[in-house]
Amino acid sequence: MPTTVRWAVLGPGRIARRFASQLPHSRHGRLTAVGSTDAGRAQTFAEEFGASSAGTYEQVLTDPEVDAVYVSTVHTTHAELTLMALAAGKHVLCEKPLAPNHGTAMAVVDAARSSGKVLLEAYMYRFHPLITHVLDLVRHGTLGEVHHVDAAFSFRAGGTGRLFDPAVAGGGILDVGGYPFSFAQAVARASGVGGAPERLDAGGQVSGGVDEWALATLGFTGGLTATIRTGIRMHTPSTIAVHGTAGTVTITDPWLLQPGDAAATIALLGSEPEVVTAGEAHTYALEADALARAAAAGAGEVPELPLDHSLELSQGLDRWRAALGLRYPFETDTADIPPLREVSAPTTGGIPSAPIEGAGEFSRLVLGCDNQPDLAHASALFDAFFASGGTTFDTAYIYGGGLQERLVGQWLRNRGLRDQVRLIVKGAHTPHCDPESIGRQLTESLERLGTDHADLYLMHRDNPQVPVGEFVQALDEQISAGRIRSFGGSNWSLARLQEANTWAQEHQMQGFAALSNHFSLARALDVPWTGCEHVSDPQSRRWLEEQRFPLLPWSAQARGFFTGRAHPQDRSDAELVRCYYSEDNFERLHRASQMAAERDVPTTAIALAYVLAQSFPTFALIGPRSLAELRSSMLALQVELSAEDVAWLDLRDQEEEGSGPTPGPGAGAGESRGSAPRAGA
CATH class of the missing domain: 3.20.20.100 (NADP-dependent oxidoreductase domain)
Incomplete structure (x- = not known):
């Protein structure tokens, strides 16, 4: 079983407060340290949530009392801090998006896989029992053949701050659009048709270098479709609905899923609608425990949300932005994109x-x-x-x-x-x-x-x-x-x-x-x-x-x-x-x-x-x-x-011998590679 995982928060902001407030409900985690570029802010956060130390990012990452870090800074710093943490031997729970684009996400995942540490992208809703139940309904065919998914996550924000700054990858798609997109992909996988849409059509409004609202229609293998919506200047109800030939399941406010309030409505043909609840489930604590289990198993990835799913999602979000003609200044084809890790030829070994x-x-x-x-x-x-x-x-x-x-x-x-x-x-x-x-x-x-x-x-x-x-x-x-x-x-x-x-x-x-x-x-x-x-x-x-x-x-x-x-x-x-x-x-x-x-x-x-x-x-x-x-x-x-x-x-x-297949080189006495019948034989 997992032992206690000692957590540090990097970036003591609003979403980090949610994580820290729910972590005491986890079975295996406790908050140990807080890191920030602002020493006073880190100390205040540490005192509020009972962490024993506070300091700079570098100080926290070199702390032997820290096993895992929760990266909750602005989007453009996720990759750098994640790689720093992995290099320091820490497991990482990184807030979404893992990186602003698929190319950078690839480099982060590549580093994680070579580090031996666990990396998890923090889509906490995926660990809630209701979401797991909905995907099981799809997987087991309870809803019949699933034809369509509808999912939305949007809100109306003020006109200033990071959400409206292209230099830090602002806009709705990267901030909350990944939620409905990732849910549509999860349903597609549960339906057995893979998670990468074959077709993506999109519309929306880009202003000031960020997307203020956007929608997309996704087409998956086998005919499954999805309509997803997001925005930072658009207020529509945050809901999900999965429609199948035998029924529909809906969840209102599916992304935050507040403890005690979350419910799904299952309406199957010929039956009265059933409301299913999940009790006191704390999503941030659940994702922390999922990482702890993977770390204890030496898995490197969390099976409920493996890294290939994160890569597939980042590629999808790239496509969504591209359909709107949205590219941030730091990722243009003439930008000075720095390496995430030192780039130098190996002194020994490597490609001959x-x-x-x-x-x-x-x-x-x-x-x-x-x-x-x-x-x-x-x-x-x-x-x-x-x-x-x-x-x-x-x-x-x-x-x-x-x-x-x-x-x-x-x-x-x-x-x-x-x-x-x-x-x-x-x-x-x-x-x-x-x-x-x-x-x-x-x-x-x-x-x-x-x-x-x-x-x-x-x-x-x-x-x-x-x-x-x-x-x-x-x-x-x-x-x-x-x-x-x-x-x-x-x-x-x-x-x-x-x-x-x-x-x-x-x-x-x-x-x-x-x-x-x-x-x-x-x-x-x-x-x-x-x-x-x-x-x-x-x-x-x-x-x-x-x-x-x-x-x-x-x-x-x-x-x-x-x-x-x-x-x-x-x-x-x-x-x-x-x-x-x-x-x-x-x-x-x-x-x-x-x-x-x-x-x-x-x-x-x-x-x-x-x-x-x-x-x-x-x-x-x-x-x-x-x-x-x-x-x-x-x-x-x-x-x-x-x-x-x-x-x-x-x-x-x-x-040369005109004979059938023979044992291959290296086969010892009494051993043979054998040979299956040739194709078509």
Whole structure:
């Protein structure tokens, strides 16, 4: 059972008073300390609620008598104080929102997961017995098939203070809009359709850089919809209603749920409405005890409200604000967003590197910069990648209409790291795959990136109608001008690549130094986009081995084939089916899954380790959309594959011996990896 958790409050404001007044009703918590930037305020609060000490944030966080902290400051300080507390070895209950945006929230969650401490976002209403009862009704089908949720939380505030200040993330969506949004997501999960809405339509009013009122209609998988409302200049009743085919449940004033007054009305078809109460439930005490239980269990997260739910919610709130065109000054794509933690390359370990001729050392994992929605998200991802030894970033002229290059450039300026990273710049994509476009697009790319050169330039496509010599000449001119260090081709056939390098040698010019085609453990049956090339076939692989030619494989993990999405009977993803569905590839998936289970890593890590373990130089391009995906990809670095492992994963025992699957390398006497029947057998 949990022992007593000694709490400190950081930020002795109005909501902290609610927490401190209810904490004595908890089974496992007591208030020990109070921290504030105002010493007098901290002391007054401590005396009122019986805390034994008061001081600055730093003093409280270094106090060995404090086990957990309740962060209740303004929104823009939540992330910094949470990371300080985690670094000091404290569990954290952080007031909502965890951070003003999803990018910063990702960094906070990433730090929490590596700290071994519990982090909980303080949506206290989720721990009230009535809310638990309503979600159980949904989960057990008592309301039938749930079709719609209606939820609102708004109030009318004065026209001054933090709620009207964009510099501290004011407005209704972040202050109270997360309540109805999170409840709609909780109902969706209880209904079995996931918590991320597929569709979001919104309206509202933005004034003075904050949202004064806003509403949104959410559409979830399976047809479930929700209407949510919020505002700081709009007074409507705070209610929730869940409508199903067999009945409706409603709660008035569902967010504060005052002890002794909270009630839910359940109206089922054919029955009289039933009013359910929950007695003297204290929500702030209940959430404190939930954290205490998780801490005692060494869980790292509170199962009732795991961190993935917080990340899903922060992403949803970002979408809601984006639909209103609302972005705070500190999160624009030209803002100087500081790192939440020190960003420096590791002195030992981390992502290994290898040279590419003329361009220097490149990390063996290359971060694809093609799906970062904003600078906050990009900064969190780039910081973590660089701090792990990732020095190489892959950009392209066409990515996001230039947005991705601008994000990389702004991050480099904010961190001052240009001399410590390698930039891969791609250009000349169809229909602008011609010699003239190389120089023109490169000029624009370098301006966006804020640098005078690319370390490696890759032609994004080939144009067989243009003689290879014309491309080599154009690229050689850029080398002579110092605007690129070396060059290569993305989606070039081996025949054209060899022809280009022969021409370059004959004319005493630098040739192609690298190739970036599709290559993965799952052999490509087709390519996802027109003009793409793969080198998954045995003939191409032999050429790469003989030449020891550097390959930068894109879709190194086969676009999700190894994530658990692929199954012979699931043909919902037409691209995955077209490019990878074959008996041999499903056998490769089976073998990779077996090896992953043996080595206690995800199957995707085995697939990526296979790419890195080739007998020719590989620099795998990865495109994580979150820090969790980045961490998952990096597990591949912990996997050592022998040549026998690589051959077994790739079914070369069958190709060379003409036999069925055999025990994999490392299987001792009497042991075998075994093999399930091939897909379709």
